Amino acid sequence: MKIQGKMFIWLSVFILAMAITYGVWSKEPVGTTALFLSFGLSVMIGFYLAFTANRVDAMAQDNKEADVADEAGDVGFFSPHSWQPLSLAIGGAFAFMGVVFGWWLLYFSAPILLIGLFGWVFEYYRGENQTQ
Template sequence: MKTEAKIFLFLIAFFVVVTPAYAVITWQMGHFEVIGTTVLALTLLFCLMVWGLLIVTGRTVGMRPEDRKDGEIVENAGALGFFPPSSIVPFWSTVAITAMLLGAVYGWWISLLGVGLGIWAACGWAYEFYTGDYKH
């Protein structure tokens, strides 16, 4: 995970320089851009969070084959993970989020419908694979 951590360390250095520069430049131009500065600062914090996760995970897991110079492709052979089949739940989650956001525009009652649909969709994500022996 060294390579990934180095990429995010570069991004951290970039945003440490760009965020204050952006704030100063917009301040000197006569209108301080609060949203742009906030977005850049939050991006900096997000990159810092991911970099920290990569560092901690790298120390916990140890060297991966792709991090070593003598690593072989065959060392990573095997199952990569569980990939679920097609599902309708992401569609309903998108509909719920859309309803919640449109509620702010057209009426808060639409947001309430979106929250209800979102709870239903979250249950769909949680219990999607409770079938067969594990079915309730």
């Protein structure tokens, strides 16, 4: 993770240079603000990764003589198929359409969103995917 932290910190230096250059040449406040915000986000991510890299074990990408097979093994647990993201997407679509067509549409989208959210959070506590 050390290399990712360094990459983001170097990226933030580049974005800062581009933000200053863009701001001086264009005198356009919106793009300049967006670039400075991108700089801040890149700095936050870079320092988080660099800070975390000191507290976790070294990974294969931190070793210059590592092979691809050194990181082999289980990546993690991935959920089986789930219908809950579809419910959240439909509820979110109705909620965002409520901003366009009228706030009354939120009354219909809120239950759909809540059903999807609770279904996704408690997916492993009921049904065929229940963990013992």
